[in-house]
Amino acid sequence: MAPFYEFGRFGDSASLVVAVLLGIAFGWFLERGGMGNARKLAGQFYFTDLSVLKLMFSAILTAMLGLFWLSWAGLLDLSRVYVPETFVAPQLVGGLIFGVGFATGGLCPGTSCVAAATGRRDGIALVLGMLAGVFVFGEAFPFIETFAESTARGAWTLPDAFGLSHGTVIGMIVAAALGAFAGAEWLERRAERPAAPPEPAR
């Protein structure tokens, strides 16, 4: 029965080996998808290259459906899988701040590591900036602690929030993702079309 670590099938030292191996595969696919290139990522925000949206939604759908089926087949105990905790207000405000930084820097924390590893100086600058930002947050934490810990909802899930079944929510997310993929393809075709008719050949 999965998750294997949760059921004591391997220990802490082995879990760190698993971490490196999963990280290698994660970094590999990020680089394959062009996510180590800030200019490609920035295209997301000008509707010219929507790879970020396509990649993120494809990954979420794959893992979400996999979890659902493994749990349905009785192979995985979903209650032992960690759900990131909800803090409504800090996550909304933190998300807005994060998004402004994302558009400015053109890479996110994970992809900046790939960019830095493949020789992109901007990736290295962004990694250093992240460390500086986390340090500033850490030093400011005593003053914003009350807000940062506010509106805690624990492991709150979309089925809980909407009072819908797990399967219904998953169906809605799949439908939204397929719609987003179609919209992304349409936007990219529109961006490729030249603004003015091409000059006649000389």
Next chain:
Amino acid sequence: MSDAAPAVVGRTAGSTTAHATTRAVTRHEAAPYASPYLAGVGIGLVLLLSFVLMGRGLGASGAFSSVVTAAVNGAAPTHAANNGFYARYLGDGAGSPLQDWLVFEIIGVVIGGLLSAALAGRIRWTTERGPAITNNHRLVNAFIGGAVMGIGARLARGCTSGLGLTGGATLSVGSWLFVIAAFAGAYAAAPFLRKAWR
């Protein structure tokens, strides 16, 4: 795109097939990127494997917190222990904050990214930037963007990996709120940053 335009050795001026010519004489041409759908399914399978093996998903920004906490703890241990944020990453104080699952995962990300880029001929000492700004301007933007993201990610307790992918797949309410807010923030800022990218 910059991935197909390194070291051009000579371009025929005024040629209508300049693009094709450029490609033909480019040295060390990088392989094109994979389809984002395929790469996304790959990442989804890695994430699923992480759930199956570990009972937890992937992440990134938490590793940065561990590194900062280790540095602060090294320089001023009492200061770190008295701060609720650093204390979270110090744990029981038995081991270094660097002996952390996410730190090891991020070491893997660096290795995996390097391997993939090396095999595709995409390792290049360069600065990815828009055509209208200088390299130094881009590096300053990257540093500021990183710092702003660092603050946002810590306030939200995650980033596009730990909240976006892991929380997205486990249907966490806060994660979906974070992703929506992050894209809203990015699209609101993008018009003011046009010169940096276009």
